[in-house]
Amino acid sequence: MTVASTVADQLGAFIPRDRILTAPEDLIPYSFDGTAVLAQRPQAVVFAQTTEEIAQIVRWANSTHTPLIARGSGTGLAGGSVPSPGSVIVCLTKFDRVLELDRANLTLLVEPGVATQTIFDLADQAGLLYPPDPGSMKISTIGGNVASNSGGLRGLKYGVTKDYVMGFEIVLPTGEVAWIGNKCVKDVAGYSLREVFIGSEGTLGIFTKIMLRLLPKPKAKRTLLAVYARMEQAAETVSAIIAHPIIPCTLEFLDRTTINCVEDYAQVGLPREAEAVLLMETDGHPAVIAEEGEIMARLAREQGALEVRVAETTAEALKLATARRSAFSALARVAPTTILEDVTVPRSELAGMVRFVQDLARRHDLRIGIFGHMGDGNLHPTFLTNEKNTDEMHRVELAFQEIVTETVRRGGTITGEHGVGLAKKKYLPESVGNLNLDIMRQLKRIFDPNLILNPGKMFDA
Numbered sequence: 001m002t003v004a005s006t007v008a009d010q011l012g013a014f015i016p017r018d019r020i021l022t023a024p025e026d027l028i029p030y031s032f033d034g035t036a037v038l039a040q041r042p043q044a045v046v047f048a049q050t051t052e053e054i055a056q057i058v059r060w061a062n063s064t065h066t067p068l069i070a071r072g073s074g075t076g077l078a079g080g081s082v083p084s085p086g087s088v089i090v091c092l093t094k095f096d097r098v099l100e101l102d103r104a105n106l107t108l109l110v111e112p113g114v115a116t117q118t119i120f121d122l123a124d125q126a127g128l129l130y131p132p133d134p135g136s137m138k139i140s141t142i143g144g145n146v147a148s149n150s151g152g153l154r155g156l157k158y159g160v161t162k163d164y165v166m167g168f169e170i171v172l173p174t175g176e177v178a179w180i181g182n183k184c185v186k187d188v189a190g191y192s193l194r195e196v197f198i199g200s201e202g203t204l205g206i207f208t209k210i211m212l213r214l215l216p217k218p219k220a221k222r223t224l225l226a227v228y229a230r231m232e233q234a235a236e237t238v239s240a241i242i243a244h245p246i247i248p249c250t251l252e253f254l255d256r257t258t259i260n261c262v263e264d265y266a267q268v269g270l271p272r273e274a275e276a277v278l279l280m281e282t283d284g285h286p287a288v289i290a291e292e293g294e295i296m297a298r299l300a301r302e303q304g305a306l307e308v309r310v311a312e313t314t315a316e317a318l319k320l321a322t323a324r325r326s327a328f329s330a331l332a333r334v335a336p337t338t339i340l341e342d343v344t345v346p347r348s349e350l351a352g353m354v355r356f357v358q359d360l361a362r363r364h365d366l367r368i369g370i371f372g373h374m375g376d377g378n379l380h381p382t383f384l385t386n387e388k389n390t391d392e393m394h395r396v397e398l399a400f401q402e403i404v405t406e407t408v409r410r411g412g413t414i415t416g417e418h419g420v421g422l423a424k425k426k427y428l429p430e431s432v433g434n435l436n437l438d439i440m441r442q443l444k445r446i447f448d449p450n451l452i453l454n455p456g457k458m459f460d461a
């Protein structure tokens with residue numbers, strides 16, 4: 001009897017066999033996530049559909065000391081759901097029912113495998129808004145979003161996933177099932193355990209139900225795109241808009257490399273010679289967004305924009321937004337390996353940080369496209385490389401380290417939304433310091449004494 005079939009037999013005691021994969025060819029798609037270069041074969045994949053099934057799997061893993069990796073759609077960009085050696089993957093995509101839309105309290109209760117887009121659509125159909133909109137929302141799961149505390153294009157005005165999580169049911173590494181949070185708008189009873197688990201990247205528990213906060217849907221939206229000869233002008237436009245003060249829902253930028261890749265891919269009509277484009281969106285009451293749209297266009301021109309396009313129709317707005325939404329896919333087409341960075345600096349440091357990365361690309365002879373959430377100071381330098389070219393990968397590694405050091409020097413953080421996982425693990429001490437890291441280790445050991453949940457991710461406990 002093989003080791004894999006032994007695991008299947010053990011799991012088969014409480015999960016139907018047709019929801020357990022052990023054949024090597026079936027395991028391949030679960031050996032990696034959206035992160036380049038990282039891969040590891042699990043010993044089995046199990047599709048859980050109820051909280052009780054997950055609690056049983058976790059109790060089994062805890063008693064046999066088997067590493068367990070929670071997995072949503074595997075779109076993560078930090079290697080968070082990449083298997084650890086000898087691990088079992090608990091895949092949650094089939095655990096995907098919508099349980100309750102509570103209009104009186106504006107909450108939505110769902111299981112963890114529901115796709116983010118489905119949540120947005122359900123809210124939209126009810127005249128409501130679920131704001132977090134990661135670029136992967138068509139396939140990412142809400143469980144993955146909560147475990148990664150994902151951001152999105154609307155983060156500047158609306159915040160990130162944690163701002164919309166009212167509560168959740170979670171299976172702890174011991175197999176106990178906890179309910180944390182409630183439908184109350186205010187709650188200061190004890191420590192905020194929500195904050196401990198949100199963004200814990202599958203290392204402290206497995207989310208099995210999630211209660212989300214919804215907002216009234218804004219009545220209208222205005223979309224603008226400004227074109228610049230210099231990146232600083234785009235950054236200065238952002239500062240001028242915020243100082244005005246206007247808080248748009250979206251302030252996103254693309255650099256010249258990304259503009260050209262997007263044009264090759266989606267033919268949006270962006271000027272290839274521009275050094276930066278800035279996508280701006282404001283939403284709210286029609287009268288307010290009309291006024292804000294005019295002010296933002298004026299401020300962009302005052303900061304030297306060569307051209308400001310204002311979408312007149314929904315179709316035009318979608319086309320402009322496509323320029324930003326397709327950035328990653330457009331870059332990913334042009335090289336065999338795409339490695340996406342996710343550093344965040346104080347907004348005032350963003351233009352300088354972009355310059356630093358552009359200079360770095362020249363010094364290390366690398367191709368790097370840069371795009372990101374300018375209003376949040378969150379940039380995604382994207383390395384267009386080839387993992388088979390060992391010399392180039394060495395230069396990528398050196399460049400990565402330089403970006404991290406420069407980010408920390410500028411008061412920034414190594415990850416704004418993608419998480420630490422495996423990809424950023426070695427940079428975590430430099431980013432948070434030894435004391436904070438030690439507190440995180442102690443927390444991990446309190447919840448997960450046998451270190452079974454996503455071991456080796458974020459840090460070695």
Ligand SMILES: Cc1cc2nc3c(=O)[nH]c(=O)nc-3n(C[C@H](O)[C@H](O)[C@H](O)COP(=O)(O)OP(=O)(O)OC[C@H]3O[C@@H](n4cnc5c(N)ncnc54)[C@H](O)[C@@H]3O)c2cc1C
Nearest residue numbers: 072073074075076080135136141143144145147151202207
């Ligand atoms: C094209 C593209 C665009 C993207 N755009 C964005 C973006 O704009 N903003 C952003 O923040 N991210 C973005 N991402 C990254 C990624 O999509 C998000 O991190 C997303 O939340 C991952 O969801 P998932 O269901 O794929 O989770 P997975 O990749 O499967 O897992 C992510 C992490 O969550 C854990 N996990 C998953 N489900 C659970 C659960 N139920 N309980 C406990 N832990 C769990 C896993 O163990 C892992 O550590 C993008 C990725 C791609 C490929």
